[in-house]
Amino acid sequence: MSLSNCFGLWAPRGSRTTPAAGTGGTQTGNKDAGGGGGAIAGPIKTVVVLVMENRSFDHMFGFMKRLNPEIDGLTGTETNPLSLTNPAAGVVTVSDQAPFVDPADPGHSYQDIAVQIFGSTTDTTANPPPMNGFAANAESIQAGLSTTIMSAFAPEHIPVHTALVQEFAVVDRWFASVPSSTQPNRLYLHSATSHGLMSNNTELLAEGLPQKTIFEVVDEAGLTFGIYYQQVPNTLFYSNLRQLKYLGNFHPYDLSFLDDAQRGVLPNYTVIEPKYFNVVADLANDDHPVHDVAQGQKLIKEVYEALRASPQWNEILLLITYDEHGGFHDHVPTPVAGVPSPDGLVGSAPPYSFDFKRLGVRVPTLLISPWIPAGTVLHEPNGPTSTSQYEHSSIPATVKKLFNLPGPFLTARDAWAGTFDGVLSLTAPRTDCPLQLPAAPSSLQPQPSTESSLLSEFQEELVTLAASLQGQLSPPSECNTVKKAHAYITDAVDNFFKAATTASKAGLPN
Template sequence: MAVETSSATPSPIKTVVVLVQENRSFDHMLGWFKTINPEIGGVTGSESNPISTSDPNSTQITFKDTAGYVDPDPDHSFQAIYEQVSGKTWDTNNPDPNPEIKMNGFVQNAERTTPGLSETVMNGFKPEAVPVFKQLVTEFAVCDRWFASLPASTQPNRLYVHSATSHGAMSNNTQQLIEGFPQKTIFESLEENGYSFGIYYQSFPSTLFYRHLKYVDNFHQYDLSFKRHCKDGKLPNYVVIEPRYFDILTAAANDDHPSHDVSEGQKLVKEIYEALRSSPQWNEILFLVIYDEHGGFYDHVPTPTGVPSPDDIVGPEPYNFKFDRLGCRVPAIMVSPWIEPETVLHRPSGPDPTSEFEHSSIAATLKKIFNLKEFLTKRDAWAGSFDIVVNRSTPRTDCPEKLAEPVKMRDTDAKETAKLSDFQEELVQAAAALKGDPFNLVENMTVSSGLKYVEDAFKKFYDDGQKAKEINEVEDTVSADASTRRTTASKTFMQKVFSCLVCDR
């Protein structure tokens, strides 16, 4: 069932739950779902990329359906994505900021990075390999035109999820991490309008990248709180679930970032769904699963161009990116008892003729559902709102209570002694900003030591914030602004927290 029109009826949704996974394209995860629902804009098996885009006789690598455990991690930097979508390498001396989008450079880029990697990049999962997604797509809805907000890596795309801008960031920016990103977020907008939110984290919340988002009581340890809040009917209006970003022997990562086992991500989605399904709030819930960016994996749908810059900030040299192109298509699954089975969301019908679904659609949808006063940026004002997926007049009573059991894909142990990934380094640097530690400490960290560091840093921040609240008799808000994030020896972390209490509520 395709959905293209909206309704003026007030939304029955009172709680929106969002899980953002890591680094997989639509075709890689869901492209072969076209075999179970032809309405889905997936793959047919005829899709291919040449080894060399400049050679008309180049060997073509065809997209396959044998994806499983993925290692190593394909390149997904701005330069790599430029080549993947245009077939041309980025030339700093002669840049072309608006290349023709052909989606033909994935193989060429992969082979230059690691010979043989193209077989991984040009491969997708059979529906049976990701059984939780298979059941959700069959029972509820999939969006086959949801794009990353910009052609870049994890951090800037995750910033768009909650603020509809990356404030000019295109990659890791250490100085910006020190200061924190200053833009207004959907969390603040919800609070200003009298709505609640909660962030359920499993290692370290990436939402701490935002300078002003330090509401101590809105952070909840997922393992301790999520199921209990579901059972007690105490989920807030906006729920953000942060997966485990670090892969260790005693607790496997479940964010789906290569080389993490996708079956662990399937387990997480299953666990979240089943907790929501058993909650007394079930008939008021819309659950969204998306991925931050494509991670270097092939997708055949051209990336949209000519999109509005959120705030007219131009990215750093040498790219001078104007934030006028979206990134690659990523998976997006929507779950609610208000959704008909086998619903497929294609391109939105507005608000602009050029509108698309992308991460800023979350802010746009929350504004619409909760009647918030204003948009965050020009981007969420432009992005499509996915509340149209709620396409029934009454909630279903036949939604499954349990989902299929995932099958383990990885037959090796977690690589907890491996070096940190780029995003893990950024999480450690954000934690270092909280503690006032030097940023170069990431150079010698492993996955396991990085996890311990970020967990300890957040625990200290949380505990010190609670103590500061008690001392100052603040009801429910502690904020760590830029002054608490600078590396100084003149103040202890506790003193810095005391110095920036927000008492205006």
């Protein structure tokens, strides 16, 4: 039974609550390193996953081609038409002047993405798709937004990313799992399916998604997992993770991550969640427009440097990716053939339906480990089928392989997805990996306050999650701005873990 069905009482907000050690669940620590857990044969004992928000590969990494010509990036001549029906409207050419704080959130719904990659909401048969509708779609949302979505970052403007591209591995053909928005894609990260979710389905999200995840597979094998969350753990959309026995697997990032890394007790499967709400006292660092990309650079630098200084460093593989492209231009055609449905479910967002047999747009992905040669570029995977690609289901597929996990794959999708374990090609760990990355940049423009802004669809989903954690069918109607939503979800998460701790101490069943 999930905690959301057990505890619906509102409790006064106290101090920030850390789920108590020893209250049930698999505790923080690397069982393979410390003894008493599942056996891992290879050098990687800890996989760390950090997933940022809503940026395409070309937008973040396209001009990294200047540093390494092997990267399938931008030449600077790529264009998109301003209109799909009027050629006389002209084109927009890519630039290297992406702003750190975007003027608006580009379209990234299923419908928007169909226009972006096919130039149509109804005809999605082109193979390969022309990738010609990004500018026209953006312009239909806000005049001038086409310039923003066709812009990319110059390498010198994002020095943290640039250093990691040069020092480790970049994957230049990693695609979002679904041609849709955040939540369906985030669900694929750890379960290789969205259980039929193709858009913002409030009822389904409030109930929690029932599919099995890689977290449970890791736990069943006698290994450890941990989720280090900031503001709210998005992973609680998986209903199984709301069980009391997993209480000890959730850790407030600010209170636990740096210390656990320093002590060398990070779990075998470690997930870091960024801040999704931008308030003055707690700036968002997830890179979601219209949040400041400089804050995301600071988070990535902090995570890398904590891992690099950890006694676990020579046993770590860090993966940094983005959930979906967020409406930003990318020139590489999305794979539309040979992609299996994970479970046969069909998504519905009237008047549209989707069979989950094509992928989303390409997103930036980095692989970081002392077992990876500097300057590595991964293109398409070598199997397991002739149509396999790197996508979010590659994460559970690779964890299964690295950790020698027993049992079947989670779905048909992770059975098909390419694994990236081959990037660990060195025979001994490098000793020249930088101890520190370049300083994160300051914003290229002042950051406007967004506390009074209305919520993005993703933030609305997180507020729905917060309501469900308190046994409420829906959040209060007045919880409609970023500031109010941030306060609401903070209280909800605190109260959820307090109630869970109390229930665990009382000996209630999972």
